[in-house]
Amino acid sequence: MVNRRGTSLDAFVAGLAGDPLLEDFVAPFPDLLAQAGGNLEASFAQVARLMGRGRRAAFIRFTIGPAPGQAPPEAGPGAVRRFHLGVTTQTCTVIADDVGRADLEILTTPEVWAAIAAGRVSPLAAFGAGQLRVRGDIGLARQLARRLRSHGAQDGS
Numbered sequence: 211m212v213n214r215r216g217t218s219l220d221a222f223v224a225g226l227a228g229d230p231l232l233e234d235f236v237a238p239f240p241d242l243l244a245q246a247g248g249n250l251e252a253s254f255a256q257v258a259r260l261m262g263r264g265r266r267a268a269f270i271r272f273t274i275g276p277a278p279g280q281a282p283p284e285a286g287p288g289a290v291r292r293f294h295l296g297v298t299t300q301t302c303t304v305i306a307d308d309v310g311r312a313d314l315e316i317l318t319t320p321e322v323w324a325a326i327a328a329g330r331v332s333p334l335a336a337f338g339a340g341q342l343r344v345r346g347d348i349g350l351a352r353q354l355a356r357r358l359r360s361h362g363a364q365d366g367s
Contacts, residue, residue, distance in 0.1 A: 234355040235334040242327040254293040258304040264297035271312035314346040
């Protein structure tokens with residue numbers, strides 16, 4: 211479960227709703243896990259479907275593993291897992307493996323990802339709580355967040 215620092219973080223995040231650089235990350239996503247049955251791998255297939263094609267080719271890596279400072283086991287539920295979205299101008303596919311360099315990397319734990327993908331926690335709140343890290347192309351991150359919110363809302367998720 212995501213450890214929230216109370217309403218002060220929530221109020222701060224809500225106050226950023228009009229910020230043009232951060233507004234895409236303020237609101238929680240629609241429930242992306244509903245159609246994935248709560249399954250981690252299926253959630254990334256859903257993300258790829260909702261992302262659709264991109265303006266340019268790009269790789270987005272999701273690194274899902276233990277919290278910072280915790281040693282990952284070599285296998286099992288706490289092991290580090292990587293999912294790549296291969297975005298092209300035609301489609302978006304997911305690869306459950308490390309395929310090399312990514313234009314954008316999103317790092318978090320399975321519990322935090324589940325909370326974000328289920329719409330219980332906004333990406334910005336998780337980032338502000340130190341539970342999510344982002345490296346790389348922030349424009350690509352904004353595009354991903356917009357697509358997930360808009361397509362998820364259209365799907366009724």
